[in-house]
Amino acid sequence: MREKLLIGRLIDTGSPVHGLDPRAKLTAMLLYAAMVVAARSWPALLGLTAFSFIVMASTRIPLRTYLKAAKPLRVLMLFILIVQCLAVKGGRVLAAAGSWHVDSAGLEAGAYAVVRMVLLVSFTALLTFTTSPGQLNQGVEGMLRPFTRIGISPERLALMTGIALRFIPAILDEAQTIMKAQASRGADMKELPWKEKARMLTALLVPVTVGAFRRAEDLTASMESRGYRLGAPRTQYRPLIWSYRDTGFVAVFVLMCLIVVWIGWI
Structure with a gap:
């Protein structure tokens, strides 16, 4: 199960994008999300x-x-495609069944929504593929540093982000252990019908949730025993350094964002 999870996994290929400042990549991802919305x-x-x-x-x-x-x-993409096909009317009728019919405008709107979702999810995975969790935490903390003037703690948000990313594989491992224990007792999920699978997944939520809370309590006790305190002055092992390559990377995304907006207004 853990091997199938790609979001949150670092794939180090030594490319120039891997060496960029995480703040530049976070800024680029925000610009990319704006481009997906602006592409009409x-x-x-x-x-x-x-x-x-x-x-x-x-x-x-x-x-x-x-x-x-x-x-x-x-x-979810299939569901969005079906809803768009049935809800949007116009153009030629492609298929009909009783009072329901699929028009060319509905199919086009559904395909457009699916492509946008694929682009957004696939491309934003680039952030975690090329950035380690530690660097991502530093980037989030660095970008939110100006918000300390209005009472927002960037260190707290960065800590929450880092713990969440590290808890995902731990929770998946716990779920896989429970599923193997159930399979050893004869409840193999692969051989059960859909209703039984749904029932087993519901029963799986309780021990996984309890295990997550137990890990959170252990982590809290471990941090307190080591004297960790939010807001305490501390240094960074690898400080972030903004270079001209980071500026160029962000500038390319800004330029592309302007092009997408301009094409939309034509």
């Missing part, structure tokens, strides 16, 4: 797709790895 036509979306492939290829990570990151959401 097929030419803008296709241009954004080509741009995404170029940036993904620069990380030296296979494209199929990015597509696998969006695979867990395939059911």
